[in-house]
Amino acid sequence: MKKSTRRRLVRGLLYAVLVGAVVLLALIADWEAIRQNFLSGEVMGELWPEVLTVGVKNTVIYTVIAFAGGLALAIVLALMKLSPIAPYRWIATAWIEFFRGLPALVVILAFGFAVPIAFSWRPPGGSVGAGVLALVIVSSAYIAETLRAGIQAVPKGQFEAARSLGMTSGRTTFSIVLPQAFRIVIPPLTNEFVLLIKDTSLLFVIGAAIDERELTTFSRDALTQYANSTPLIVAAAAYLIITLPLTRLVARLERRQQKAR
Template sequence: MKPSTRKRLSRGVLYAIFVLAVVAVVLVADGEAIRTNFLDLDVAAETFPGLITIAAKNTVVYTVIAFAGGLLLGLVLALMKLSPVGPYRWAATAYIELFRGLPALLVIFGFAFAVPIAFEWRPPGGSTGAGLIGLIIVSAAYIAETIRAGIEAVPKGQVEAARSLGMRPSWTMVSVVLPQAFRIVTPPLTNELVIIIKDTSLLFIAGMALGDRELTTFARDAVSSQANATPLVMAALMYLVITLPLTQLVAKLERHNKRGR
C-alpha cells in the first residue's frame, strides 16, 4: 500500500470515529430535557436585555480597568526586575512570585475584606473597586513577566547602537527597546486580556450591587430567580462573542510575526 493511500485511509478512519462520537452523544442526550432546562426561549427573552446593557457592559468595563492597571503596574515591575539596583530587583521578584503563586480568587477576597479591615481603608468603588484592585494586582504579576521577556528579546546590538549615538540609558529604553518589546509581546498580552475577561467572573466574591454585576454573577442570579439554567448558556455565548475575536486576533498577530521573522 502506497504511503499516500495509507495516509488517506488513516484520515478517513479518524473522521469516521469523530462522526460516530458525535452521533453517539446526540443519541444518548435527552433533547427535550436540554431544551427545557438550558434553551428555554421564554427565559432567554426575559434575561436578554439586562445581559447586554448591564452584565456584558460591566464585564467589558472591568476588563479594561483591570488590563490597563495591570499593564501599567506590570511595566513598572518589569523595569524594576531588570534594574541594576538590587533592592528593586528583589522587590519586583518577590511581588511577581507571590502573586503568580496565589489564586486570583484569594487575592480578590483579601483586598475586598482583609485589607480594608487591617488598614481601616475604604477602597474607591466600594467592594467592586476592591475586587478590581485585587484583579489588577494579580494580572500585573503575569504581565510583568511577559514584558520582561519581550525586553530581553530585543537584540542587544540595537541597544549598543543607540548608546553609541549618545543616547542616555533611560531614553534608549523608552525610544528603542520598549516599542520593539511591545511588538514582540502583543500576542501574549492579548492572551492575558482574554484571561482577564474570564477572571472578572471572580469579582462576585467581593459582593456586588445589582447594577454592578458582570456576566457570571448576572447569569447566576437569573438562574436562581428563573429556576432554569438558560441564563448560564446565554452568558457563555456572550463570553464567546467577546473573546473569540480576540483569540482570532492573537492567531493573526502570531502569523504576522512569523512572516516578519
C-alpha cells in the same frame, strides 16, 4: 498492506467512531428537556437587554481597568527587575513570583475581605473596586514577565547605538527599547487580556450591586431567579463573542511575527 492504505483505513475508522458517537448522543438526548432548561426563549427574552447593558458592559469595563492598571504597574516592575540596583530587582522579583504563585481567587478574596478589615481600609468602588484592584495586581505580575522578556529580546545594539548618539539611559529605554519590546509582546499581551476577561468572572465571590454585576454574577442571579439554566448558556455565548475574535487576532499576530522573522 501498504502503509498509506493502513493509514487511510485507520483514519476512516476514527471518523466512523466519531460519527457513531455523535449519532448515539443525538438519539439518547432529551432534546425537549434541553430546550426547556438550557435554551428557553422566554428566559432569553427576560434577560434582554440587561445582559448587554449590565453584564457585558461591566465585564468589559472591569477588564479594561484591570488590564490598563496592570500594564502600567508591570512596566515599572519589568524595569525594576532589569535594574542594576539589587534591592529593586529583589522587590520586583518577590512581587512577580508571589502574585504569580497565588490563585487569582485567593487574591480577590484577600482584597475583598481580609485587607479592608486588617488595615481599616475602604476600597474605592466598594467590594467590586477591591476585586478589580486584585486583578490589577495579579495581571501586573504576569504582564511584567512578558514585558521583561520583550525588553531582553530587543538587540543590545539598539541601546548602545542610542547611547552613542548622546541619548540618556531613561530616554533610550522609553523612546527606543520599550516601543520595540511592545511590538514583540503584542500577541502574549492580547492573550493576557483574554484571560482577564475570564478572570472577571471570579468577582462573583465578593458580591456586587445589581448595576455592578459582570456576566457570571448576572447569569448566576438569573439562574436562581428563573430556576433555569438558560442564563448560563447566554453568558457563555457572550463570553465567546468577546473572546473568540481576540484569540483569532492573537493567532494572526503570531503568524505575522513568524513571517517577519
